[in-house]
Amino acid sequence: MAKVAFIGLGVMGYPMAGHLVKHGHQVTVYNRTEAKAQAWAKEHGGNYQVTPRAAAEGQEFVFVCVGNDDDLRLVTLGDNGALAGMSAGSILVDHTTASADVAREIAAVAQSLSIGFMDAPVSGGQAGAENGVLTVMVGGEQSIFDSAKPIIDAYARCVELLGEVGAGQLTKMVNQICIAGVVQGLAEGLHFARSAGLDGEKVVEVISKGAAQSWQMENRYQTMWQGEYNLGFAVDWMRKDLGIALTEARRNGSHLPLTALVDQFYSEVQAIGGARWDTSSLLAKLEKNRG
Numbered sequence: 166m167a168k169v170a171f172i173g174l175g176v177m178g179y180p181m182a183g184h185l186v187k188h189g190h191q192v193t194v195y196n197r198t199e200a201k202a203q204a205w206a207k208e209h210g211g212n213y214q215v216t217p218r219a220a221a222e223g224q225e226f227v228f229v230c231v232g233n234d235d236d237l238r239l240v241t242l243g244d245n246g247a248l249a250g251m252s253a254g255s256i257l258v259d260h261t262t263a264s265a266d267v268a269r270e271i272a273a274v275a276q277s278l279s280i281g282f283m284d285a286p287v288s289g290g291q292a293g294a295e296n297g298v299l300t301v302m303v304g305g306e307q308s309i310f311d312s313a314k315p316i317i318d319a320y321a322r323c324v325e326l327l328g329e330v331g332a333g334q335l336t337k338m339v340n341q342i343c344i345a346g347v348v349q350g351l352a353e354g355l356h357f358a359r360s361a362g363l364d365g366e367k368v369v370e371v372i373s374k375g376a377a378q379s380w381q382m383e384n385r386y387q388t389m390w391q392g393e394y395n396l397g398f399a400v401d402w403m404r405k406d407l408g409i410a411l412t413e414a415r416r417n418g419s420h421l422p423l424t425a426l427v428d429q430f431y432s433e434v435q436a437i438g439g440a441r442w443d444t445s446s447l448l449a450k451l452e453k454n455r456g
């Protein structure tokens with residue numbers, strides 16, 4: 166069993182840190198909003214600290230799951246960042262969905278301190294975190310991966326090393342690119358079904374048995390049909406992720422016309438008040454445009 170810290174107790178981090186306790190690890194948490202760290206410590210019986218540095222001191226592994234690149238820099242680099250508290254030989258694992266650039270930047274600082282680093286963004290949503298069945302896409306060295314994987318197994322059902330530092334984030338970009346087009350397709354299908362006077366739920370029960378089936382269809386069609394958009398992964402986060410992917414695409418020369426278009430559709434969802442709605446809310450925009 167390991168001594169670990171978990172930094173960032175959001176929708177994802179809170180249950181992930183809880184699974185580490187359930188698997189017998191000794192867990193110390195940090196969260197910017199202290200009340201959440203207190204609530205977590207009360208619920209799970211772990212410790213909490215008031216800076217990332219204090220939480221990271223003396224730990225074998227430090228896990229991070231915060232919002233974006235800047236948040237990640239804040240909690241890992243600098244005087245009160247996790248790296249300042251970590252010892253040589255320990256390992257920092259980042260679960261934030263961030264850029265491959267920031268992963269390389271943090272890896273370089275970690276290496277200068279003889280600390281291991283891997284980028285390890287996750288997929289599976291709030292339910293995946295709560296049920297401990299996330300997919301984890303890792304970039305880093307094999308030996309670091311081999312040490313950290315048994316700990317990550319506490320909240321994941323698939324943990325794979327995809328290449329050097331940054332490869333985890335690049336893989337997550339592929340994941341988000343694939344999701345963007347699928348959600349827009351599903352939203353258009355349901356929108357069309359309503360316009361055609363069909364029973365959308367019945368339609369999906371049939372077509373999901375065939376080639377149109379997808380995770381989004383299986384898990385979101387009922388709530389979309391009912392206009393409920395409070396299922397976890399927020400539009401604001403999706404725009405962050407698509408922005409990261411589009412920036413990377415400009416650099417590596419790939420053409421992502423559909424991703425760019427869906428990113429624009431999400432900006433329209435934000436404009437109608439849907440910044441914190443979940444990503445299936447592309448349908449809300451279509452329904453609003455119906456007039």
Ligand SMILES: NC(=O)c1ccc[n+]([C@@H]2O[C@H](COP(=O)([O-])OP(=O)(O)OC[C@H]3O[C@@H](n4cnc5c(N)ncnc54)[C@H](OP(=O)(O)O)[C@@H]3O)[C@@H](O)[C@H]2O)c1
Binds near residue numbers: 263
């Ligand atoms: N939700 C999902 O379904 C999902 C799925 C896959 C991947 N992700 C990714 O996982 C990451 C976390 O997502 P989430 O849904 O857990 O987000 P969230 O609920 O908004 O939580 C964000 C966490 O980061 C902390 N944080 C944000 N900015 C910070 C800063 N500047 N300094 C210190 N702490 C900061 C927040 O602290 P406070 O409590 O103080 O705000 C909170 O603990 C994101 O990168 C997201 O894209 C999310």
